[in-house]
Amino acid sequence: MENSASVNKEDVIPEEATVKLKKLASEWDDIVDPNALDVFRLKGAMTNEVYQIKWPSRNPEQQRSRKVLVRIYGKGVDVFFDRQNEIKIFEFMSKQGQGPRLLGRFQSGRIEEFIRARTLSAPDLRDPEISSLIAAKMREFHVLDMPGPKTVILWDRLQNWLNVAKGLASTEEAKDFRLDLLKDEIVLLERNLAGNHLSMGCCHNDLQYGNIMMDEETRSITFIDVGGSWFKNFFKLLLI
Secondary structure, three states, X not given: OOOEEEEOHHHHOOHHHHHHHHHHHHOOOOEOOOOOOEEEEEOOOOXXXXXXXXXXXXXXXXXXXXXXXXXXXXXXXXXXXXXXXXXXXXXXXXXXOOOOOEEEEEOOEEEEEOOOXXXXXXXXXXXXXXXXXXXXXXXXXXXXXXXXXXXXXXXXXXXXXXXXXXXXXXXHHHHHOOHHHHHXXXXXXXXXXXXXXXXXXXXXXXXXXXXXXXXXXXXXXXXOOOOOEEEEEOHHHHHO
């Protein structure tokens, strides 16, 4: 994780999360004071607020201090994500060794393992080696037997987004963005992508470069901030 700025924990971290963080730190014998947590805002998150939490170590020469990550869900974005489904998938991936481990939950967010790796940038996606590593990791992700009902929700989700957009847009904006035509396009896409010859897979749904991390030493790839859903997908056949 990169690009952090120190902040006042009382201003940003919910009390429920602070209690859980202190309890978590009290279980580690290398922490000087579980209550002395430092909070740093991490830049780059688009829909959530993300913070690095660390504690001073008993060994001042220890190069790696204890760190965790707190993710506070963004307000007003529930129309895009099913939070209950997201946390089930996150917990499952955590147990499978895919992505960061889940360390705690609170009403407006969760506590995650701090991944000691760098977040990718847009130019990284043009690197053939890195692109190959991402594709291989995507194959691992697509074959996971994720929990929950394995039904296609993409089309209902697109219709819901369209309805929200229509409710927010003015008549002129709706015309400029051709919102009235999008419903027919969604129906056409669903019809063309239907068929028993296509496989079913769980999609990340937000795999932009800011949600992909890479360990520079091992070159291992980790996906974060998964908001998965099921989709009868044709692109999976291309990535495997």
